[in-house]
Amino acid sequence: MFEAIAFYLFAILTISMFSIAVLTSQALYALTSLAAGMIFISAFFFILGADFLGAVQIIVYTGAVLALYAFGMMFFDTTRDVVEKRTSPMLVFGMSGMAALLIVLIFAAPIVSDNIAALYPVQEGVGNAQAVGMVLFTKYLVPFEVAAVMLLVAMIGGIILAGKKMDTSLTLLDEDKSPLSVETNEKAAS
Amino acid sequence: MEIGLSHYLVLSTILFAIGLIGVMRRKNLLLLFFATEILLNSVNVAFAAISHYYGDLTGQMFAFFVIAIAASEVAVGLGLLIVWYKRTGKIDLDMMTTMRG
Numbered sequence: 001m002f003e004a005i006a007f008y009l010f011a012i013l014t015i016s017m018f019s020i021a022v023l024t025s026q027a028l029y030a031l032t033s034l035a036a037g038m039i040f041i042s043a044f045f046f047i048l049g050a051d052f053l054g055a056v057q058i059i060v061y062t063g064a065v066l067a068l069y070a071f072g073m074m075f076f077d078t079t080r081d082v083v084e085k086r087t088s089p090m091l092v093f094g095m096s097g098m099a100a101l102l103i104v105l106i107f108a109a110p111i112v113s114d115n116i117a118a119l120y121p122v123q124e125g126v127g128n129a130q131a132v133g134m135v136l137f138t139k140y141l142v143p144f145e146v147a148a149v150m151l152l153v154a155m156i157g158g159i160i161l162a163g164k165k166m167d168t169s170l171t172l173l174d175e176d177k178s179p180l181s182v183e184t185n186e187k188a189a190s
Numbered sequence: 191m192e193i194g195l196s197h198y199l200v201l202s203t204i205l206f207a208i209g210l211i212g213v214m215r216r217k218n219l220l221l222l223f224f225a226t227e228i229l230l231n232s233v234n235v236a237f238a239a240i241s242h243y244y245g246d247l248t249g250q251m252f253a254f255f256v257i258a259i260a261a262s263e264v265a266v267g268l269g270l271l272i273v274w275y276k277r278t279g280k281i282d283l284d285m286m287t288t289m290r291g
Contacts, residue, residue: 007193011201018205018228022212027221034224041231044198048242050250057234060257065227065264069220072268076220076275092214099210106199106236135247136254143251147258154262161269 006047014040027073035066052129198239205232219271219281223264230260 017037021030038061045054126134136144209232212225234253241249275281 004193007197014201015204015208018208021224021228022208022215027218030221030224034227037228038231041235044201044235045238048198048238050238050241050253053234053238053250053253056254056257060261061227061231065261068264068268069223072271073220075272076281095210095214099207102206103203106203107196109199131247132250132254136251140251143255147255151258151262154265158265158269161266162272 003047006043010040010043010047013037014044027076031066031069031073034069035062038062038066050128052132195239195243199236202232202236202239205235208232217283219274219283222283223267223271226263227260230256 014037017033017040020033021037024030024033039058041061042054042057045051045057206229209225209228212228213222216222216225234256237249237253237256239249241247241253271281274286
């Protein structure tokens with residue numbers, strides 16, 4: 001009963017927050033409601049018994065990713081209203097068709113996979129963080145290391161792209177003939 | 191009333207549809223990134239629910255890797271976005287038509 005109340009409460013909160021994030025025309029409202037939605041998503045992880053995943057969700061998403069977005073928004077002109085996109089009907093048709101197919105697959109998947117067996121079953125007597133650690137550092141050690149290398153590559157790439165020579169923009173140095181970069185080149189030259 | 195696996199899958203589908211709506215109607219690239227974050231989060235909810243109801247930790251492992259990929263995607267994507275903004279002064283999708291043949 002308590003689980004049902006919590007599920008429906010957080011489902012309504014998450015759907016409304018993400019709807020605001022998608023439908024609003026103010027970038028700051030979108031960022032704030034996205035952060036709230038991320039925290040409400042972590043409530044589902046706590047309900048489902050995945051405590052470590054919920055903590056990681058709060059720390060990584062609301063702590064790191066959305067802080068990164070907030071820092072990125074300082075570079076952009078976010079005060080003006082966002083212009084909506086007029087998409088072609090072909091794209092809307094294709095993506096709605098894909099969404100409908102996805103819904104059918106989601107409802108068909110538990111019927112097909114009735115005889116599925118747990119590959120790495122949850123061990124008795126240990127907490128969730130301990131069980132996650134046991135599986136992550138034995139069965140999934142190589143993907144874990146690859147993910148660590150990928151995060152390092154992404155960090156170096158982000159620093160080089162965004163941070164180096166913030167005043168002269170090193171990507172514009174050999175782009176003098178590009179028609180896109182005339183104004184910024186004049187700005188940098190003055 | 192018992193909450194089953196299909197409740198979570200329906201919720202995940204609704205959130206995924208919200209993210210798809212965002213991808214379809216956004217023109218600002220920063221807000222397009224927000225919509226992709228919603229897509230990744232909805233999949234994470236489905237992974238955690240399946241992991242709980244089948245008693246298998248593999249779903250949570252996949253959710254961790256999805257979170258790691260989302261974090262690195264944000265780092266590289268925001269770097270590229272800042273470079274693009276410094277070059278053109280706009281981050282609208284309509285500006286990016288230079289590769290059109």
